[in-house]
Amino acid sequence: MTLAIKASGLAKAYGDVVALNGIDIEVEQGTVLGLLGPNGSGKTTTVRILATLLQADSGSATVGGFDVATQQDDVRSVIGLTGQYAAVDEYLTGRENLELFGRLFHLSKFDAAKRAAELLDRFDLTDAADRGIKGYSGGMRRRLDLAASLIGRPNVLFLDEPTTGLDPRSRQGMWEVIEALVADGTTVLLTTQYLEEADQLADRIVVLDHGNVIAQGTSDQLKSQVGGDRIEIVLENVSDISRAAELIKEFGSAPATTEDVTKTVLLPVAGGSTAIVNIVRKLDENKIAIADIALRRPTLDDVFLSLTGHATEVNEENSAPAKGRRGRKARS
Amino acid sequence: MSTLTSQSVTESTAPRPRFGWLITDSISVSRRHLLKITRVPESLFFALIQPVMFVLLFAFVFGGAIDVGPNGAQSYREYLIPGILAQTVMFAVAGITVGITEDASKGIMDRFRSLPMRPGAVLTGHTLASLLQNILVIIILSITGFAVGWRIHNGASDAALAYLMFATFAYSITWVGAWIGLHMPNSEVAGTAGLAWIFPFTFASNIFTPVATMPGWLQPFVLWNPVSCLALAARELFGNPTPLLGDSFPERYPVQLSFAYSFLLLAIFAPLAVRAFKTRNK
Numbered sequence: 001m002t003l004a005i006k007a008s009g010l011a012k013a014y015g016d017v018v019a020l021n022g023i024d025i026e027v028e029q030g031t032v033l034g035l036l037g038p039n040g041s042g043k044t045t046t047v048r049i050l051a052t053l054l055q056a057d058s059g060s061a062t063v064g065g066f067d068v069a070t071q072q073d074d075v076r077s078v079i080g081l082t083g084q085y086a087a088v089d090e091y092l093t094g095r096e097n098l099e100l101f102g103r104l105f106h107l108s109k110f111d112a113a114k115r116a117a118e119l120l121d122r123f124d125l126t127d128a129a130d131r132g133i134k135g136y137s138g139g140m141r142r143r144l145d146l147a148a149s150l151i152g153r154p155n156v157l158f159l160d161e162p163t164t165g166l167d168p169r170s171r172q173g174m175w176e177v178i179e180a181l182v183a184d185g186t187t188v189l190l191t192t193q194y195l196e197e198a199d200q201l202a203d204r205i206v207v208l209d210h211g212n213v214i215a216q217g218t219s220d221q222l223k224s225q226v227g228g229d230r231i232e233i234v235l236e237n238v239s240d241i242s243r244a245a246e247l248i249k250e251f252g253s254a255p256a257t258t259e260d261v262t263k264t265v266l267l268p269v270a271g272g273s274t275a276i277v278n279i280v281r282k283l284d285e286n287k288i289a290i291a292d293i294a295l296r297r298p299t300l301d302d303v304f305l306s307l308t309g310h311a312t313e314v315n316e317e318n319s320a321p322a323k324g325r326r327g328r329k330a331r332s
Numbered sequence: 333m334s335t336l337t338s339q340s341v342t343e344s345t346a347p348r349p350r351f352g353w354l355i356t357d358s359i360s361v362s363r364r365h366l367l368k369i370t371r372v373p374e375s376l377f378f379a380l381i382q383p384v385m386f387v388l389l390f391a392f393v394f395g396g397a398i399d400v401g402p403n404g405a406q407s408y409r410e411y412l413i414p415g416i417l418a419q420t421v422m423f424a425v426a427g428i429t430v431g432i433t434e435d436a437s438k439g440i441m442d443r444f445r446s447l448p449m450r451p452g453a454v455l456t457g458h459t460l461a462s463l464l465q466n467i468l469v470i471i472i473l474s475i476t477g478f479a480v481g482w483r484i485h486n487g488a489s490d491a492a493l494a495y496l497m498f499a500t501f502a503y504s505i506t507w508v509g510a511w512i513g514l515h516m517p518n519s520e521v522a523g524t525a526g527l528a529w530i531f532p533f534t535f536a537s538n539i540f541t542p543v544a545t546m547p548g549w550l551q552p553f554v555l556w557n558p559v560s561c562l563a564l565a566a567r568e569l570f571g572n573p574t575p576l577l578g579d580s581f582p583e584r585y586p587v588q589l590s591f592a593y594s595f596l597l598l599a600i601f602a603p604l605a606v607r608a609f610k611t612r613n614k
Binding site: 048051052053073076077079080081083084085086087088089090091092096100101103104105106132148149152 | 353356360363371439444445449
């Protein structure tokens with residue numbers, strides 16, 4: 001196993017505020033690590049330290065085998081960074097931006113132009129290549145920003161909340177681009193506060209809260225920490241709730257919980273789909289009307305809630321798209 | 333064992349940083365800023381309109397009231413132009429302060445710092461672009477001055493030395509602006525703070541009025557003020573009126589002192605700014 005990123009005991013404080021409390025991170029070559037956590041959990045601080053933008057107070061880290069504190073130039077020549085804000089020049093065109101960064105990567109004039117054209121084409125920006133960035137949409141800016149971070153063909157790519165503030169369609173587009181990069185063998189460290197995004201893109205997930213790693217593993221491992229599948233049954237009549245819970249308990253792996261307001265019975269189960277059939281039959285035999293029944297796999301929201309005792313606490317200013325999406329996902 | 337191998341730090345493989353990169357990187361960065369000027373020509377227009385306005389206002393409105401030589405208003409116009417050139421060079425510094433703060437707040441600075449470029453080039457490139465813009469403004473101002481009656485009386489070599497002196501000082505003083513810009517929280521603050529320190533240096537000087545007209549307690553500051561030295565040196569080199577206060581050191585050696593100030597500013601503020609750039613937000 002080759003580690004593209006290895007950090008141990010990284011700590012950083014801003015005055016009295018502890019941003020990172022000694023975290024360990026390992027990312028294998030060619031895989032995607034999702035750093036998941038609410039605002040202020042230390043995600044961006046981690047990325048900034050690994051990308052040589054910030055000096056850790058203590059701990060050490062290597063990226064691509066190079067020490068981030070003592071071999072900054074080497075680290076910078078193997079990484080790409082896409083931050084939360086599109087880090088491009090507003091007044092230049094897309095092509096001029098990419099050529100500028102190519103030149104600063106010490107590509108020859110010819111190679112910089114060639115690489116810029118390649119990336120513009122790959123990110124579907126050729127038509128807008130010679131227009132100023134000011135006229136680009138949010139999604140186009142992010143794509144250009146990502147293209148800029150790929151100028152030097154990095155082995156390790158840091159994506160700091162790459163889809164924050166994007167509409168669902170642009171987000172889907174970014175995901176596809178990121179997936180294609182990973183397929184080419186790029187190692188990616190992705191930070192996100194969208195649980196869905198980590199679920200979709202990351203091979204492994206590290207959950208941060210207040211500068212500490214509170215959990216890590218694959219998405220499935222994290223989900224199994226909060227229990228397996230559940231069956232959610234919505235009844236027509238609230239008066240049937242306790243009788244229904246009693247009738248179906250034999251199919252569950254743990255006692256059912258009920259919610260009067262939503263007329264819902266939740267039953268943890270081991271074998272999902274067979275249980276559904278049994279439950280439907282049983283309730284039907286007893287003339288209990290079902291409005292809706294579904295198998296629920298736990299979401300990362302549930303994981304976060306059970307690990308921290310609080311929800312993800314996404315900040316209001318950034319949360320509008322996140323809340324909407326998460327809300328839909330939880331009910332869908 | 334394989335984990336052990338991957339933990340060990342790899343020998344550096346990147347080509348060793350070369351001094352040549354500082355130059356090519358600086359050119360790339362300054363090209364960026366020059367392109368920006370062509371995209372927003374308004375910025376250049378207003379950089380020009382202000383000093384031209386000052387020339388016209390002082391030459392025709394206040395000029396008659398300020399006595400600097402035997403030929404009245406004509407003497408004042410000759411006195412005024414080197415002063416306006418010095419003022420322009422000072423005011424241009426505010427632009428770089430705002431520009432650098434803006435870059436830093438927009439994330440493009442992070443992009444630069446994550447590239448294997450020479451970190452200093454972000455600043456040398458910006459200051460070089462600012463120098464080129466300054467030179468253009470100085471040329472246009474000189475033409476405006478010529479139109480209102482300013483003349484170069486001494487030889488071409490003295491005049492060339494005067495322009496070289498302006499360019500040197502203009503370049504050095506922008507490093508002060510860059511250094512300030514790296515300490516500003518946002519471009520609004522940079523806009524005010526970037527100008528605030530420029531006012532006393534620009535106006536408590538001999539650029540509009542002779543030192544003799546100012547109160548005694550202020551005169552030492554005015555005499556030693558680099559802006560005064562620059563204006564006085566230029567007047568001497570161009571052969572324009574130089575109403576002197578006495579024979580103090582700054583009045584005897586203004587040219588030497590102007591160059592000395594330039595090199596001193598550069599020697600102090602260029603390293604300070606580069607250091608501030610490297611450690612900003614660390």
